[in-house]
Amino acid sequence: MSDFQPWCRNLADRARRGASLLARASSAAKNAWLNALADVLLTQQEMLLAANARDVQAAPHYELSSAQVDRLRLTPDRLAQAAEGLRQVAALPDPVGEVVEGSIRPNGLEVRKVRVPLGVLLFLFESRPNVTLDAAALCVKSGNAVILRGGKEALHSNAALFALIQQTLQTVGLPVEAVQFVDRPEREIVGQLLQMNDRIDLVIPRGGESLIRRVAAEATMPVLKHYKGLCHVYVHQSADLEMARRVVLNAKCQRPGVCNAAECLLVDAALAETFLPEMATVLLSHGVELRGCPVTCRLVPQARAATAEDYHTEYLGLILSVRVVADLDQALEHIGLHGSGHTEAIVTRDLAAARRFTQEVDSAAVFVNASTRFHDGYELGLGAEIGISTDRLHARGPCGLRELTTYKYIVYGEGQIRGE
Amino acid sequence: MSDFQPWCRNLADRARRGASLLARASSAAKNAWLNALADVLLTQQEMLLAANARDVQAAPHYELSSAQVDRLRLTPDRLAQAAEGLRQVAALPDPVGEVVEGSIRPNGLEVRKVRVPLGVLLFLFESRPNVTLDAAALCVKSGNAVILRGGKEALHSNAALFALIQQTLQTVGLPVEAVQFVDRPEREIVGQLLQMNDRIDLVIPRGGESLIRRVAAEATMPVLKHYKGLCHVYVHQSADLEMARRVVLNAKCQRPGVCNAAECLLVDAALAETFLPEMATVLLSHGVELRGCPVTCRLVPQARAATAEDYHTEYLGLILSVRVVADLDQALEHIGLHGSGHTEAIVTRDLAAARRFTQEVDSAAVFVNASTRFHDGYELGLGAEIGISTDRLHARGPCGLRELTTYKYIVYGEGQIRGE
Numbered sequence: 001m002s003d004f005q006p007w008c009r010n011l012a013d014r015a016r017r018g019a020s021l022l023a024r025a026s027s028a029a030k031n032a033w034l035n036a037l038a039d040v041l042l043t044q045q046e047m048l049l050a051a052n053a054r055d056v057q058a059a060p061h062y063e064l065s066s067a068q069v070d071r072l073r074l075t076p077d078r079l080a081q082a083a084e085g086l087r088q089v090a091a092l093p094d095p096v097g098e099v100v101e102g103s104i105r106p107n108g109l110e111v112r113k114v115r116v117p118l119g120v121l122l123f124l125f126e127s128r129p130n131v132t133l134d135a136a137a138l139c140v141k142s143g144n145a146v147i148l149r150g151g152k153e154a155l156h157s158n159a160a161l162f163a164l165i166q167q168t169l170q171t172v173g174l175p176v177e178a179v180q181f182v183d184r185p186e187r188e189i190v191g192q193l194l195q196m197n198d199r200i201d202l203v204i205p206r207g208g209e210s211l212i213r214r215v216a217a218e219a220t221m222p223v224l225k226h227y228k229g230l231c232h233v234y235v236h237q238s239a240d241l242e243m244a245r246r247v248v249l250n251a252k253c254q255r256p257g258v259c260n261a262a263e264c265l266l267v268d269a270a271l272a273e274t275f276l277p278e279m280a281t282v283l284l285s286h287g288v289e290l291r292g293c294p295v296t297c298r299l300v301p302q303a304r305a306a307t308a309e310d311y312h313t314e315y316l317g318l319i320l321s322v323r324v325v326a327d328l329d330q331a332l333e334h335i336g337l338h339g340s341g342h343t344e345a346i347v348t349r350d351l352a353a354a355r356r357f358t359q360e361v362d363s364a365a366v367f368v369n370a371s372t373r374f375h376d377g378y379e380l381g382l383g384a385e386i387g388i389s390t391d392r393l394h395a396r397g398p399c400g401l402r403e404l405t406t407y408k409y410i411v412y413g414e415g416q417i418r419g420e
Numbered sequence: 421m422s423d424f425q426p427w428c429r430n431l432a433d434r435a436r437r438g439a440s441l442l443a444r445a446s447s448a449a450k451n452a453w454l455n456a457l458a459d460v461l462l463t464q465q466e467m468l469l470a471a472n473a474r475d476v477q478a479a480p481h482y483e484l485s486s487a488q489v490d491r492l493r494l495t496p497d498r499l500a501q502a503a504e505g506l507r508q509v510a511a512l513p514d515p516v517g518e519v520v521e522g523s524i525r526p527n528g529l530e531v532r533k534v535r536v537p538l539g540v541l542l543f544l545f546e547s548r549p550n551v552t553l554d555a556a557a558l559c560v561k562s563g564n565a566v567i568l569r570g571g572k573e574a575l576h577s578n579a580a581l582f583a584l585i586q587q588t589l590q591t592v593g594l595p596v597e598a599v600q601f602v603d604r605p606e607r608e609i610v611g612q613l614l615q616m617n618d619r620i621d622l623v624i625p626r627g628g629e630s631l632i633r634r635v636a637a638e639a640t641m642p643v644l645k646h647y648k649g650l651c652h653v654y655v656h657q658s659a660d661l662e663m664a665r666r667v668v669l670n671a672k673c674q675r676p677g678v679c680n681a682a683e684c685l686l687v688d689a690a691l692a693e694t695f696l697p698e699m700a701t702v703l704l705s706h707g708v709e710l711r712g713c714p715v716t717c718r719l720v721p722q723a724r725a726a727t728a729e730d731y732h733t734e735y736l737g738l739i740l741s742v743r744v745v746a747d748l749d750q751a752l753e754h755i756g757l758h759g760s761g762h763t764e765a766i767v768t769r770d771l772a773a774a775r776r777f778t779q780e781v782d783s784a785a786v787f788v789n790a791s792t793r794f795h796d797g798y799e800l801g802l803g804a805e806i807g808i809s810t811d812r813l814h815a816r817g818p819c820g821l822r823e824l825t826t827y828k829y830i831v832y833g834e835g836q837i838r839g840e
Binding site (some may be wrong): 201222247249358365366368369370373375392394397407408412419 | 444523525529531533536538539621622642660663666667669670674774778779782783784785786787788789790791793794795799800801811812813814816817826827828829830831832833834835836837838839
């Protein structure tokens, strides 16, 4: 038996008790907590930034890339944004108790399908401290207890945030047990927790592909996940080229370190000569390294030749693979072969092409004439999200409050019995 | 490498091709198929009953219990019911393409969340041939391909049904590859198929608990399942006793071999003396064996003492465990400890008791003053069901057409890009 087993069991048992108390908490109490937490994020800003600065200082020690340091960093703007996010979650309807549907059956039975919390969630993440807040906010608002386990690179930031979470839960009278924080660095703890499918209902890993694959392989409970976001922008021959440039630039450069940033540009052969050189100039001026197919390399001397591996790679940085395709068929084939089922976009003026692309691309979100960067809970109107799922079961795409619930059937009768 | 691996891979690849063709089939074609299949069930009734008779004859060879033989048996009535079920599925709205929700975002993006098929389903079941029809009907209508693997006890029945399924798919011009049938008995085939999470999106095992546990342990893809239906009827002290007798009798005896039949009766101490002896007389006259707590055994001499194991047992036959409880608290505690999260019912006239029972019992379906036997896709208004889930993710309770789909986000813009 592992030394950590009793410790983990204890942690999970506390979370279970928190879950059963929280499942019946009022919306008013949960919203009061969200607003109180938003308040202290601002009043305690200096303390938080100081804690975060310690993590950022230590980042070279953990060999973080510049994209990773970007994700780690808290700023007054990002804290204000996080506080605003918490208030937005407070303003969202409480999913718990929602009657999803209901009817009276011919025999008079009154059937209601009612949303209830999932139970206890285990949330594993790497170095983005604002997801600590998102996770706690979404889990508590949806009536679930959560066990948070962040990366060691963000330990100071997360510990500071957790202290504020506990303090505000207590202030508003919600069970402090509903949010648990793993403050020990040992990796084995995660392995132990992943065995506890009698205590933990769902695990949500967020971070690099290797973390997520390890979790998916080890977990004995369901996993809400995406392995990677290898997102494509396809510029169809009928595209408005000015719009195409804007969308490609935004999809690649607006925040290159996140999962819905574009990693591969597909361009119809018919407009490669007119479109690609100018597009390349814009991308290069934004510091993007281009890795292209032979046609691309001929048209864009600065591009280096893409390897087969490039088309399978989520760069999470300022690199873009580029391929000139014959037509929509070849674009669909490329995406079917290399895509991660996360986000794809087409730029086109052709209705039939748009319809076919949205029907045949089998991804969680498919965009027509818009940046892949909009694949996000806030942007699609779900409020804050706890992650994006590329799985097909339970939830696909952004996972907000409702995706953290299940339902049960409640049926009232007057003594009805079933006949043959 | 197993000898069966290429064979299984081939089967799954055919199913995948079937799935991608079927995903775009029209509702009209799918409904025409359902109605054609309903027709041939009746016109080919003699052939089907003859095939089924061979299975029923062989049942002693497989040591089937009388409840299992009941589930295996086809009758003209059951065939007519199955045909009617197919026509009901045809009459249900096609879930594929349904816009689950949609909105225009403040920036003008048009967001739609659209239902799409899951892909390829693997359906494993034991000796109830009518589920072959339900499974094929629900999978095809929801745009999914399905690999059917029934028990060897029903091989003749299932082969006869499968022949009709293939014949009618061909008649209406749907891909025959969309329904695959494993006509070989080797158990290893199941093990191979459960490894193919790149080809099979979901496995649905229906049958005994041991089959389901084996599948859940081995499967590399999500599993839609319930282990058992250990359903309770709780007679609260305020119950209408005549109603309670009717509900308990129906829940136990109307079809004892199925998962939503009651296995345990809980009775408030306050009415044990007035209620239990009469209730016992009715149950005993219907051939039910009673296994009771000490109070029950004192009040009902024919009852034998229940063991701790009895309260954990799904009898699937004419046995009922009985326990006298102090009050609602003890009933909730008993259900929390012994229930399978499937179906629970309370008989009461007390509003507060009904509300507390429905809120605190954590089961897929909770009934007030109605038989547990109503926990069923038809009865709750979903149409035919492919099974009942006691899991919390994806689907809980009866799984009908919509529970066999996922969704994707389709977003139309006019060149929108994301700002910080």
